[in-house]
Each structure stands twice: as C-alpha cells, then as structure tokens.
Amino acid sequence: MQSSSQLFPVALISAERRGDLSEDVYRLKPANSPDISVELVVTRLGMASASQVRGVPVILLHGGFSNRRFWYSPKGVGLGAFLARAGFDVWLPEMRGHGLSSRNQRWSSNCVADYARYDLPAIAAFVREQSGQVPHWMGHSQGGISLAAALGGQYLDAGDVASVAFFGCQVSRRYWALKIPPIQWAAYLLLKRFPRLSGSRLKRGPEDEPVGIALEALRWNGFMGRFKDTERDWWAGLADVQVPLLAVAAAGDRVTPEWACRKLYDQLGSQQRTFMSLGREHGFSVDFDHVQMLVSQAAQQEVWPKVYTWLVEHSTPKMQAGSITDVEAGYRATGATATM
Numbered sequence: 001m002q003s004s005s006q007l008f009p010v011a012l013i014s015a016e017r018r019g020d021l022s023e024d025v026y027r028l029k030p031a032n033s034p035d036i037s038v039e040l041v042v043t044r045l046g047m048a049s050a051s052q053v054r055g056v057p058v059i060l061l062h063g064g065f066s067n068r069r070f071w072y073s074p075k076g077v078g079l080g081a082f083l084a085r086a087g088f089d090v091w092l093p094e095m096r097g098h099g100l101s102s103r104n105q106r107w108s109s110n111c112v113a114d115y116a117r118y119d120l121p122a123i124a125a126f127v128r129e130q131s132g133q134v135p136h137w138m139g140h141s142q143g144g145i146s147l148a149a150a151l152g153g154q155y156l157d158a159g160d161v162a163s164v165a166f167f168g169c170q171v172s173r174r175y176w177a178l179k180i181p182p183i184q185w186a187a188y189l190l191l192k193r194f195p196r197l198s199g200s201r202l203k204r205g206p207e208d209e210p211v212g213i214a215l216e217a218l219r220w221n222g223f224m225g226r227f228k229d230t231e232r233d234w235w236a237g238l239a240d241v242q243v244p245l246l247a248v249a250a251a252g253d254r255v256t257p258e259w260a261c262r263k264l265y266d267q268l269g270s271q272q273r274t275f276m277s278l279g280r281e282h283g284f285s286v287d288f289d290h291v292q293m294l295v296s297q298a299a300q301q302e303v304w305p306k307v308y309t310w311l312v313e314h315s316t317p318k319m320q321a322g323s324i325t326d327v328e329a330g331y332r333a334t335g336a337t338a339t340m
Contacts, residue, residue, distance in 0.1 A: 007125050008032075013041075013100075019076050021084055022048040025100065030122035033114060034106075040119055041100035042126065043068050043092040045084040054089040056162075056315045057127050057135035061120075061143030063168075064213065065197075065205030067099030068092040070140065070295065079294055082304050088311065089131055093123050095146075098207050108195040111216040112142070113229040116149035124160040134162045136311055140294060141256065142213070144169030148264065151241045152227070152234030163244040163314045165307070168253055168290050170260030171220065171227045171235070178221040191215055238267045244314045245270040248303075251279025252287035274310070278303060 004010040004026060014025040024044040031038075046054060060080050062070045071080035071092055084090045096110050096119070097103035104110070127135045137156075139147040144166040150156040151164065178184050191214050199205040220227055227235040245268050249261035258277055265275050278288040286298050293299060 017048045022046045033118035035104050037105040039102050041094050045090040055087040057089040057131040057133055059091045059135045059137045061139035063141030063143050064209050065199035065207045067094050079304055086308055091127050108210045109212040110210040111212040112146050112149050115146040117155050120150045121155050136163045137161055138165040140167040149234045152237035153232040161243045165246040167248045168256045170256045170264050172263040173260045175221050179223045184222045239269045241268045245273035246310050248276045250288035250293040252289040255290040
C-alpha cells in the first residue's frame with residue numbers, strides 16, 4: 001500500500017462521514033525512536049460538505065488516562081468538533097497505547113520524554129506536510145506537560161508551533177515526602193512491581209498509563225528533582241520559548257491548582273501571552289474542575305468561544321471566520337450538546 005506521506009510510512013486506515021463531519025484516521029510509523037515498533041494514530045476532523053481547502057491546523061493533545069474522545073465524542077460533541085465546525089483543520093493524536101494507537105513493545109517504559117523527543121516532532125512534521133501550514137497546539141493536563149517538555153527541550157520550535165495553549169497543566173506541585181530518599185526509594189520499588197496504572201481502578205479515565213510515566217514523575221519530585229530528562233533541562237529551556245501562549249486554569253481544579261498553572265505560565269518567555277482562570281470570581285458561572293474546564297455544557301457556552309477567539313486572533317494569515325454567534329448557532333443546529 002502506498003504511504004500517505006513522504007516522511008515515513010503512513011496508512012489511511014479510515015475515511016468516514018460522521019454526520020456533518022468528515023473523519024480521516026491515519027496510522028503513523030515514524031521509526032525515529034529506539035523502539036521502532038511505535039505506531040501513532042492521528043484523526044483529522046473537518047466538515048463533510050467542505051471543499052478540499054482546509055483551514056488553519058490545530059493539534060489537540062489528550063491528557064493522561066484518556067484518548068481522542070476527550071475532544072470528540074462518538075456523538076460528534078467536543079471542542080475538537082466545535083473547532084472543525086468553525087472552519088479549523090483539527091488533528092487529534094493518540095499517544096502510544098491509547099485509543100487506536102497500539103501498544104509498542106516497550107510500552108510499560110513509555111514516558112513524557114519519549115513523547116516530547118520523538119512523537120510530537122513526528123506529528124508536527126506530518127501535519128505540516130498535509131496542511132502546508134504551521135499548526136497551533138493545545139494540550140490538556142499530561143498532554144500539555146508533553147508539549148511543554150517538547151518546547152523546553154527544543155524538540156519543537158517556532159517552525160512547528162504557531163501558538164500553544166495549556167489547559168490544567170503544571171509541573172510545579174510537589175509532594176515533599178518524596179524528597180526524602182528512603183520514601184522515594186520505597187515508592188520506586190512499589191511502582192516497579194506494576195507494568196501499568198489502571199485508569200478504571202484509579203477512577204481517572206478510560207485508558208491505562210504505563211508505569212514509566214509514574215516513575216518519571218517520581219524523579220521530578222525526588223531530591224534535587226527537576227522538570228528535565230538526561231539530555232536537556234526542559235524547565236530552563238521554557239524561558240527561551242517565544243510562541244504566543246494561552247494558559248488556562250480552573251478554580252475548582254484539585255489536580256492542577258491555579259498557582260501551579262500560573263508558575264508554568266510565568267516560566268515561558270513568550271511576549272504574547274494570556275492567563276485565564278475559570279471560576280466565579282472571574283465572571284464564569286461555575287468554578288470549573290480539571291475535566292469540566294473543557295468537557296461540560298458550561299464549557300461549551302463559556303470556554304470554547306474564548307478558545308475560538310484566541311485561535312482566530314493568533315492565526316496567520318487571519319482566518320476569514322464568521323462571528324462566534326454564527327459558529328455557535330451552526331453548532332446548535334446539529335443538535336449537539338456537551339454531554340459526552
């Protein structure tokens with residue numbers, strides 16, 4: 001079968017119409033990491049009735065214990081579907097072993113460093129090849145952490161990123177007990193007994209996470225720990241990042257508190273940047289939590305339009321988009337609501 005890319009083997013495994021949306025599903029095999037069995041699935045959303053001309057590309061990265069359905073449910077609901085209906089060229093990658101992406105041979109050892117160093121650059125190259133434009137990136141929780149690591153490690157640069165948005169993303173919250181070496185060693189030995197963390201058992205989401213993610217976080221939180229890998233200091237590198245930045249925290253988020261999200265925001269060197277806190281104190285109807293900030297009817301009404309406006313304002317050339325009222329009206333005409 002002929003590859004859908006000149007970069008590395010890519011197979012178009014599905015091309016479907018989902019109501020008013022088109023859904024093209026690609027399997028990428030970049031073979032750019034020590035584990036050559038890695039395959040990544042990326043879903044592209046657009047309007048089924050649209051011409052071949054696509055809008056500005058936006059890449060949405062899901063968080064831990066999750067998959068593309070965080071952004072786009074089987075009912076055609078979610079921020080990804082909203083942006084596609086607004087005219088954007090939406091791309092939904094699924095990390096190793098999540099959703100449609102198969103588990104690689106060394107799946108239990110996967111970590112943020114692998115995503116940042118190998119996977120996100122491959123996704124960036126493929127989206128640029130297919131769209132002919134520099135994409136915007138948005139990440140929720142662990143997806144945002146992977147994106148921050150890729151930027152701080154200079155695995156992605158301004159040629160790969162038109163703007164970046166972090167939702168519920170932080171790397172500064174510390175569990176001080178883990179800085180005591182005996183406690184850290186005990187936690188390490190306990191975690192090493194398990195190949196995975198169960199999303200269903202932990203009540204965190206539909207997917208499992210490799211234990212490598214937890215071991216990596218343990219190193220960040222340990223004595224002399226820092227947001228980095230063995231090659232580069234990601235935290236220090238963030239100060240050199242100059243792409244436009246949107247950071248969104250939720251007032252009711254107990255997983256990623258607002259102060260920690262702001263600390264990540266402050267570390268980036270971007271001159272064009274906006275910090276948004278989703279809570280009653282700032283004019284929102286509710287104090288959003290870690291998931292509700294993007295997946296809820298309140299988010300559909302109050303948060304998604306702000307994301308849309310941010311993307312329109314930071315798109316080059318400027319999108320010829322309708323008013324947000326028109327976009328919302330078109331979205332409601334499909335009968336879609338934010339019930340996933």
